[in-house]
Amino acid sequence: MAPTPEFIRDLRTHIGTSDLWIPAVRGVVLRRRVGDVDLPEPEVLLVRRSDNGAWTVTSGILDPGEQPGKGAVREVAEETAVLARPVRVAGVFATHLVQYANGDRCRFLDTVLEMEPVEGEPRVNDDESVDVGWFSVSALPEPLAEDQRMVIDWALDAGAPAQLLME
Template sequence: MAIPEFILDLRKDVGTKELWLPAVRGVVVRRHDDAGRRLPSPEVLLVKRSDNGAWTVTAGILEPGEQPASGAVREIQEETGVIARPVRVAGVFATHRVEYSNGDSCRYLDTVLEMEYVSGDPHPADDESVDAGWFSVAALPEPMSADQKRVVDWALDAGAPARFSS
């Protein structure tokens, strides 16, 4: 996974100690086909991660000063080639502690955004994923964590207020 330059700079000072990082997850929902017909079941854009083979929504660390909506648009386009626009904040939560194989440790404060598909054909647009595509919410691929399924559910509940984990 590409580590942002500012994280590499921080790691020079703090080593592998746990960092608290702002992140965003963009759940791109498609409810109509290219001809404008309503799909029988909504679809979500997912990527298959290159590091662990898991299916996930598009996610990433926000750059210093970057707004969550702008970060979600950027991450989705960088990772899948798809253009999407933010609809609403679907939820906010802190992840469990994540420890990487190099010893780095962090927790993410994730802002989950429901995103609307605008254009583009999904494909793995960088080295972070090996596959990307649309999946019916009635038949999500495996492996996919309960955490990922939860944020998809949050985004599909159109118009609902933002959710917060306790």
């Protein structure tokens, strides 16, 4: 499990393991060219989580008052050592109920941002992941959950309005 921010630990002292609504961000970093060469298809930057071995886009909990764009830039840099910039909001959705081994329950409101790399080579940059790399969108690694595929598809739909789940 990713480190729990101090402000959430403080909240838990008051509410115990009750459901908690948490604002979060997912940064879908897409690379369409390397140097002066256009890639045949986009690549997406993914991390392999240390807690469950799943491949994911970069994501994290927003700090109190933090703007989603700033949070996404921070999360990508913390997890991958890549500096990326937000391009657009690709979508917003609420996750299903998540229950951790310690009994804590929460739902995340995820703002999904399409991002592009500015500089840096990807590497494991914290203890939240065990691997990181660029993957062609037609050859994504497993395990990769359906919600991860969904947000990658949203980001790939360049110029489209933000996606909103209605169910």
